[in-house]
Amino acid sequence: MTGDARQTYFGHATALAATHGPGPWPHGGHPQPDRPRPLLSDTVLDGVLTHHARNTPDPATATQLAHLIQALLTGPPTPAALQHLHDAAATHRALSVADPLTTELAGLDLPTAGLRRLGRWLAEHGTHPSPVALGLVLLGLAGDHRDRDLLLLLGTLESLSLYAIVALARSQPDPEAAIFTLAQRVDGWGRIHAVERLRGTPDPRIKAWLLRDGFRNRIMDEYLAHLAATTGDLLQALRTAPVDDALLDGAAGILSALCIGGPAEEITDYADAAETIEQYLTLAGQRPPNLERIATVLRLARFLASDRATYPDRTRLRQRCDGLTGRPDWILAADRALDDPDLARFRLAIAPAQHLGIPTRPRVRARLHEHPDDPYLWQVLTDDIDDVIALARHLLPLDALGTGPTRGGRRGALPAHHVLDLIVGRLDAHPGKGWPLIRVALASPTTHNRTMAVRALGAWPAGTVPAEAFAAVEHASRIEPDATVRNKLRHLLGTWTGADPGPSR
Structure with a gap:
């Protein structure tokens, strides 16, 4: 040109x-x-x-x-x-x-x-x-x-x-x-x-694709799940033998997305929902359990226990869900899914295993040693903050995370900075715990790390703040390039000394 x-x-x-x-x-x-x-x-x-x-x-x-x-x-x-x-x-x-x-x-x-x-x-x-x-x-x-x-x-x-x-x-x-x-x-x-733009198509090839794969997308399956269920006639497809595994697992994905709800029509907008759930449970119970089927039945059980489910036979349907997930072969399949070497599959297996009462913490901790930058694994463990703090001090490259503040927000952030954010963001509820991590966050190049550090310290009663924190915060306030964070640091110092200096420019 x-x-x-x-x-x-x-x-x-x-x-x-x-x-x-x-x-x-x-x-x-x-x-x-x-x-x-x-x-x-x-x-x-x-x-x-x-x-x-x-x-x-x-x-x-x-x-x-x-x-x-x-x-x-x-x-x-x-x-x-x-x-x-x-x-x-x-x-x-x-x-x-x-x-x-x-x-x-x-x-x-x-x-x-x-x-x-x-x-x-x-x-x-x-x-x-x-x-x-x-x-x-x-x-x-x-x-x-x-x-x-x-x-x-x-x-x-x-x-x-x-x-x-x-x-x-x-x-x-x-x-x-x-x-x-x-x-x-x-x-x-x-x-x-x-x-x-394929809504309402009579083409059987397109309808079959919608039910097996067409609703899946990188944004949110919820956008297309209802369209796939209605245009693809999910209920009739599940009632028409033979039902292949791709269709059954597509049905699992559609029903799961409908249960999550939004941003498009959801399961309460699906007129055939109760009958489709019934037919899905029948077919799932006849097939070997896998992670997708287990997760779907658990999600259906939660939906059926909620006020959103207004079907006359919702109690019976929920009991059918509980009957499937209580079967020894289903529990064994959920347990084996935690041994999947693929990290993404392992992550998907955690919540179903927890719902079924399978201990997950030891295996999550072991996987965290292999993938210390994965925020979801850390999040699963945050119910024991002492354990998380100890693991963070052992597994995170703390010396590389506190390299000094910058104006770039998340510019220069490492994957471990996101993990630090997740942990320090919870320390406001645990006075006196995790000061070594907060100290690193105060010197992080990411603005959000520093903000979370100030928030945690600001929530701690005076008697739980370590003596060295005053000097660290005072130093941070002098070198902080972001005006908003700098004012938060100055305010924090003022609450500790009783002389809030007010906002700086």
Whole structure:
């Protein structure tokens, strides 16, 4: 592209496809070309805006872009004019422009062939997500079957999935099949956007996929569980023999997500819930127990014991759950799951084992020696704060954690800093315990570590504060770069001396 030597999104997607296949790609295709991965990416922001907030249209920008497009299609499409359109689009969020721009262009009666060529040019040459998304919008208006592969390729970048899905729906002769193909190539917000457009499908192949895998995504299975249960007709599928293990375990995932509830429809919105639970329990009781089935039945039991369950036979259903999880083979399977060498599987096994009364602490402590940076393992042990403090002093690299305060918040943070945060954040409830850890947190490069240290000391009665803490806090207050934390330190010193110096600037 004239005047722009950065990598195009098309080139980025092509390279990912060559390396990883059709998708899903690692991290949804992030980081994007020439754009470091931010805390809240375009992909996440579009997902949040479309599901939890009202997107604010920008008709003024849409009009501006429509006029630039009209000028390009009624005059010579010079490189400079193309670059100007690209750069104008790059200064605005595509989500706020897409709908009003579609309306604007529909009223201009522009040549379809020209719109399609311009859409492909932006899609293939864009070096910023908004111009590429604009190209996908134009292909939705003027594209055809020839653009399917391009839309699928760029749509596998999850920052562009939403725009590709809309374009596929508007331009393809079999839009549902095209969207289904893309849904299988993405696993985050892109999958959520795609599967939501498969709601109500009569296609048995898509329905079967929804029940086994289609509801799963990197964001929250809860977004798609109800859609999968209803569109996929989960109850009828479980009643139709033979029920394969993939379907039974998919049902487990759907029922678990429905029990958790939110941010979409949940189990109380599912009309077939009681019958589906009954059928699931019947089938699960006929199969060898595994971790997913055990965890699901335990979650169903908790739901059935809650006020959310209003079924007339909920007591009987709960008794069926208790009967399964009390079987010796189920208890043995839960115990064996704690021996899984995979850390992720081990973590999933902890809560079910605890619910079944299986001792977990010795094995969690042993696994912690192998994975001392894992916050969840530490969290499981925090009911015994003395043990946690002793383990932390032995397992954490404390000398490397207290290297001095910085302004960067979590910049320079090590995984162990997150563990330190978790432990020190609980010491306010344990006066006099863990001072060596608090001392390290006071000198941590992460602001939150230092904040948790001040909070803990501030909650301790005067008689439980070690003598050396005053000098440490006084020193920390002199070198603290963050004004908020510095004021907290000065206030803490004032409460100890009876002379609060007030906020500093």
